[in-house]
Amino acid sequence: MKPQDSALEVRGLTKRFDRLAVDALDLTVRSGEFYALVGPNGAGKTTTLRMVAGLSRPDAGSVAVFGIDALENPVAAKQVVAWVSDEPMIYDKLTPLEYLEFVAGLWGVDPAVSEPSAHRLLGSLGLEPHLTERCEGFSKGMRQKVALAGALVHDPRLIILDEPLTGLDAVSARHVKGLLGDRVRAGCTVIMTTHILEVAERMADRIGVIAAGRLVAEGTLAELRQQNGHHDTSLEDLFITLVNPEAAAA
Numbered sequence: 001m002k003p004q005d006s007a008l009e010v011r012g013l014t015k016r017f018d019r020l021a022v023d024a025l026d027l028t029v030r031s032g033e034f035y036a037l038v039g040p041n042g043a044g045k046t047t048t049l050r051m052v053a054g055l056s057r058p059d060a061g062s063v064a065v066f067g068i069d070a071l072e073n074p075v076a077a078k079q080v081v082a083w084v085s086d087e088p089m090i091y092d093k094l095t096p097l098e099y100l101e102f103v104a105g106l107w108g109v110d111p112a113v114s115e116p117s118a119h120r121l122l123g124s125l126g127l128e129p130h131l132t133e134r135c136e137g138f139s140k141g142m143r144q145k146v147a148l149a150g151a152l153v154h155d156p157r158l159i160i161l162d163e164p165l166t167g168l169d170a171v172s173a174r175h176v177k178g179l180l181g182d183r184v185r186a187g188c189t190v191i192m193t194t195h196i197l198e199v200a201e202r203m204a205d206r207i208g209v210i211a212a213g214r215l216v217a218e219g220t221l222a223e224l225r226q227q228n229g230h231h232d233t234s235l236e237d238l239f240i241t242l243v244n245p246e247a248a249a250a
C-alpha cells in the first residue's frame with residue numbers, strides 16, 4: 001500500500017498505566033474505509049484511539065494520519081481528524097446551532113460554509129426541531145448527536161468514534177449510521193469502536209479485534225471466518241473464540 005493510501009498507520013504503539021494497556025500495537029486503516037475496532041472490556045480500544053486523536057501521549061510508538069506524524073505535528077493532524085468520545089462534552093447554555101457555530105469558529109471555518117453545513121448535519125441527525133433550544137434540556141442521546149455534529153463541522157477526513165451508538169434509540173442510531181455511511185461514501189475514513197457486533201458486521205469494511213492491547217485478528221468478516229476455519233459462524237462466535245478460547249470451548 002502506498003503511504004497516501006493509508007488514513008492511519010500506527011506502529012509499536014504502547015501505553016502503560018499501572019499495567020500495560022496498549023502493547024506495541026500495529027494498525028493500518030486504509031483511506032476511505034469503515035473500520036470497526038472490537039474487543040472485550042479493558043482491551044485497550046479507547047486508550048489506542050485517544051493516543052491517535054492526540055489526547056494522550058504514548059510511551060512508545062508512532063502515529064501517522066494521512067502521512068502526517070501526529071506526535072511531531074499534533075496540530076496539523078488534529079485538523080484532519082474528528083474525535084467523538086463516548087462521554088461527549090457540549091456547552092449547555094448554547095443551542096445546537098450556536099454550539100456548531102462556536103466549534104466552527106475555533107477551527108476557522110468560514111461562516112458562509114459552516115452555517116449551511118451545521119443545518120445539514122443537525123438535520124441529518126433528526127435535530128431539526130431543536131435547533132434553537134438550549135442543550136441543557138437535552139437527553140443523553142440528543143447531546144451525543146450534537147457532539148457528533150460538532151466533531152464533523154470542520155469536515156475532517158478521518159472520523160474516530162468511541163461507542164457512538166451506545167444509549168441511542170433505534171431512530172437516532174439509524175440517523176448516526178446513515179450519516180457515517182454518507183461520510184464514507186463521500187471519501188472519509190471512519191474508525192469506530194463498538195460492542196454491538198451486528199453493527200461491525202453490517203457496516204464495517206474491515207474489523208480489527210483487540211485483546212490485551214494487541215491486534216489479534218483483522219479482516220473482512222469473510223476473511224476472519226476463513227482465518228479461523230469457521231466458514232458459517234457469526235461474528236459473535238468468532239469474537240468469543242478469538243478473545244476467550246476457554247469460553248468458546250465450554
Ligand SMILES: Nc1ncnc2c1ncn2[C@@H]1O[C@H](COP(=O)(O)OP(=O)(O)OP(=O)(O)O)[C@@H](O)[C@H]1O
Nearest residue numbers: 017018020021039040041042043044045046047048
Ligand atoms: N486513565 C487511566 N488510568 C489508569 N488506567 C487506565 C486509564 N485509562 C484506561 N486504563 C486502563 O487501561 C486498560 C485499557 O482500557 P481502555 O479503556 O482502553 O479499554 P477499552 O477496550 O476501551 O474498554 P471498554 O470496552 O470497557 O471501553 C484497562 O485496564 C483500563 O483500566
